[in-house]
Amino acid sequence: MLIDASSVAASADEIRAGAVSGIIFDMDGTIIDSMPSHAQSWVAFVQNHGIDIDVPDLMRRTTGRTGAECMRELFARDMSDEEAWQHIAEKEQLYRELFAPIFTEVAGFKAFAAQTRARGLKVGVGTAGDRHNIAFAFGHLKLPTPPDAVAGGDEGLAGKPEPAIFLEVARRMAVPPERCIVFEDAPFGIEAARRAGMRAVAICTSHDAAQLAGPHVLAAARNYHELIESKFLERLHVEPA
Template structure:
């Protein structure tokens, strides 16, 4: 009997090369409130975290859930306005997942994005139909680097963590995969390869999906770090 296998994809910066637009929207959001932030440091510290976690870190640790949700909605509306004219999948993605499906690999999305952004991206590109599971910020209490979103995606696919490979573009996401006991493939859409040198669960770095071979990825040694 064949062991079930899965690919779990982060969305922003991985399925779509959009992180520059997220950064622009955050800069504009904070500028409205008189805050100046360093774009590079902000990305490294926050990519993969949920919106309410970021709001509490940068604005007010005592924000209520309702107030944080309103602020997050404002920021995400800015992002969608900026990115909408540029919405497209990373090169090779659709061909890659089509091949994966032919080889009986289960597919999931595991993202820190709120529901409106998941609809904007997956439905905007007509990609949702390809996935066995879609897990977002509304489905888990904690964002990355906690492993919750990846573990739930694996559970919904019916695949053990050691047989899942995560696709990510951010260090916090790769760390979340490590804590979940999963191998990771890094897309260097946002950061250079050296930004991921410390991670022992990274099995491949690539500029886009056209550089990836499914058989080669699953031939790598499973990573066995247990969830924390």
């Protein structure tokens, strides 16, 4: 069942408000259950560099931001893109080594994605992760059909809560922003969806529904099985792009 039936299981009229042509998924914590491994990799990275910092606080301040933005926040100084991405390459290699042996999708994702396509919706991915993490994730997921569009955090786009990544995915899918629904697990991503003029669904793997609330949030669920059971997709007004 959904987390909060009173606010999450929105009425058919609420969900149908406005046609939907595209679904945009964040990646980490939304498609794949990777956030604990990201936290572990941050711990290892700061230890390697002799940095004394509260890692959970760092993640609250950076989850959804690009790698370069994260490193500038961590080191608390300006640095070139080249230096920033050298650091993020080290950190993300640690992450992939930690997560690869226990790689897991957010429960029900592939089934939900298949149903999304079956209803004629385009599927996009908008992540602050870089191309290496994107390739890693989709190499392990082995989706039968790749996303229609992907935008990542190493393409020169501003990280979340800025809307640039989601707007670029919508552009590449040729879907107007107002016809997109974003699936997100982090407050910065939920806010980025709002700024993009998109509706959102909260995936509560790393934050609770209250932390991911907003007037544009249609539903909140712990995983995709809950959304399938609630017939979320069946209650959308789908208009193919």
